[in-house]
Amino acid sequence: MVEHEDRLSRVFSALADPTRRDMVARLAAGDATVSELAAPYDVSLQAVSKHIQVLQDAGLVHRSKDAQRRPVHLDAEVFDLMTKWIERYRAQAEARYQRLDALLDRLQGKTTEDEQEQTKGAAG
Amino acid sequence: MVEHEDRLSRVFSALADPTRRDMVARLAAGDATVSELAAPYDVSLQAVSKHIQVLQDAGLVHRSKDAQRRPVHLDAEVFDLMTKWIERYRAQAEARYQRLDALLDRLQGKTTEDEQEQTKGAAG
DNA sequence: CTCGTGTTCAACCATGCGGTTGAGTACAGC
DNA sequence: GCTGTACTCAACCGCATGGTTGAACACGAG
Structure with missing residues (x-):
């Protein structure tokens, strides 16, 4: 019901996960595709895709399009x-x-x- | 039992809840007892007690003793x-x-x- | 000692979340 | 038009979390 969590909650919540924090850390060094982001972790690509979605919902990143690839960009603001x-x-x-x-x-x-x-x- | 989440995760996680953020905001203005903290919210005292526990586990607050009361103090470091x-x-x-x-x-x-x-x- | 107040403990329930697998979509190359 | 690659969608599972209620504990006041 209360899907409309405020922005701050989503940001804090997104960053509460170590994997996601690590992703943000790596994205600070430059954009990366989903598979590139997924590489270091021992989880499925789908799981990483979900993580990215969470970061995106929090407004921390956005995805663009490059053929099949979906480069992820950090929105540090x-x-x-x-x-x-x-x-x-x-x-x-x-x-x-x-x-x-x-x-x-x-x-x-x-x-x-x-x-x-x-x-x-x-x-x- | 992966209870050993790193500190940063616990802090972000604790602050991901609006109620808990509000508590922290109010604690910044000065210490408060559990019932004082609970007053504004439409939840049980036990729920608030749990919230405080989460904040404490994250190292954001600590409780002292004053008779039956348990004044909560913000640890802003x-x-x-x-x-x-x-x-x-x-x-x-x-x-x-x-x-x-x-x-x-x-x-x-x-x-x-x-x-x-x-x-x-x-x-x- | 008993009573009331302030708080925590314990059991329980519903929801959310991180993970999985399997199928589906989108695009480049042959 | 197939095939491989990159990724998302959907359903499901186990566990953590926020909430509840009821009991228990700690302490000061009579």
Whole structure:
């Protein structure tokens, strides 16, 4: 029913498979046909074809036509989607961590009111 | 029992679920207990508990103890793992794309026997 | 000790996914 | 027009996963 998984989910999901990640890694070095991609793995061509379909559905690659061959090309722009998501929350988490760090610093001084004078907010 | 999936696979896999991504997003704003995390979703507490387990197995979070509560804390360092992987291949792909671009510049005027339609919108 | 709260464990079910094999499609070469 | 090559489609299988419910565990408060 819920076939309409959002893009990010499809991208992460596609990259969750080691074989598919390896394919992407190799495609980063240049386009490759299905059989070329399949060569290193001990699986059927059909399985590889399916993997490519998954990558394509995630928008990570697209296939063109060259006679019987179907050269696969990496579309690296989708990476931005992930990177943005990751960076957003990492930054948030890190900022929070630093605030907490500073807060702990301040609380440390607050136990003895005298030490409040120590301005250690610049630390870090 | 191939439970020994590599780290990267577990991270990508964990983040492939929208609910789990949302949890991570909320955890970036600060720690939360299981019930707090579960509140917005229309699923059982047990389901949420399982999600947290998945995130934990991926090294994205860890749980501490506070009486009966199990505050969940985001471990954002794992993001680096992904970012590094992504950046590595994106850079490679982009470099290649630029080389190809330069090559095409040089070959300009020389048409091959098989004209390919460039449906690309070029660089964003 | 008992009770309530917060969470996990266990069993179960439906769906999805990675793999297979077998058949079908598309194209180049003889 | 056959034959071989490159690939996809379709059906099937086993297992992992996300969900459920019900029981169990851990702990603080009476």
